[in-house]
Amino acid sequence: MKILRIDSSARYENSVSRQLVDELIEKLQKDSDTEVATRDVAKGLPFVDEPMVVAYNTPEEDRTPEQKEILELSNQLVSELQSADVIVMGVPIYNFSVPAALKAYIDLVARAGLTFEYSSQGPKGLLRDRKTYIIITSGGTPVGSEIDYTSGYLKHFFSFLGITDVEIIAADSLSRTGSDKLTQVRQQILSNVA
Ligand SMILES: Cc1cc2nc3c(=O)[nH]c(=O)nc-3n(C[C@H](O)[C@H](O)[C@H](O)COP(=O)(O)O)c2cc1C
Structure with missing residues (x-):
């Protein structure tokens, strides 16, 4: 089983999301033979710019060598997603x-013709569905509340690409709930993660 691990916290030491991702992957590794690929988006990714948009919109067979080079990283990120059996974010x-x-990562993997397409019935995701765990940490914003623009956005984005088997694990409002919440989340990981 191939796991794609995607980290996005700017922190390394004391990062709660990185720690919980470690624990969830450890749990997955206990139950089957796994290979883990890591994509740490916090290490820096380019923002989409005009040459990139033009390259995206140029049919593959007409792309110049420069445009092919521009798309190398985006292609690599897409291929990591395509080959993952499980995603842990x-x-x-x-x-x-x-x-x-x-967000920079999202703009690099949303590729018309590769990860989604527009059909007469509207947009269609081109990635096969697979289990995706999204661990969300927050200081005070409750996941699922009116001011949470993260969980719904990510669920929508993944479904746009064809991935609907998404489980949100909320380690939220940590500045209020602290270690009680973390204990609860750890139990959720231990009991629910297959
Ligand atoms: C730049 C920045 C912005 C943040 N904005 C919010 C926010 O809007 N709502 C919130 O609840 N917490 C916010 N936080 C707190 C983090 O979500 C919280 O510390 C979380 O644990 C960070 O994840 P990590 O521990 O993996 O680094 C922010 C933290 C940083 C560094």
Whole structure:
């Protein structure tokens, strides 16, 4: 089983999302033979710019060598997603939404013709469905509340690509709930993660 681990916290030491992702992957590894690929988006990804948009919109056979080079990273990120059997993502809420580094990732993997397409029935995801765990951490924003623009956004984005088997694990409002919440989340990971 191939696991794709996606981290997005700017923190390393004391990052709760990275720690919980470690624990969830450890649990998955106990139950089957696994291979883990890691994509740490916090290490920096480019933002989509004009040459990239033009390259995206140029049919593959007409792309110049420069355009092919421009798309190399995006193609690699897409291929990591395509080959994963399970995705485990750690996402801290930053200013009510996803970290900018994760948004940069999203803009690099949403590729018409590769990960989604427009049909006469509207948009259609081109990735096969697979189990996806999204661990969301927050200081005060409750996941599922009116001011949570993270969980619904990520669920919608994954379903746009064809991935609907998404489980949100909320380690939220940690500045209020602290270690009680973490104990609860750890129990959820131990008992629910197959
Ligand atoms: C730049 C920044 C913005 C943040 N914005 C929010 C926010 O809007 N709502 C919230 O509840 N917590 C916010 N936090 C707190 C983090 O979500 C919280 O500390 C979380 O545990 C971070 O995940 P990590 O422990 O994996 O780094 C913010 C933290 C940072 C660094």
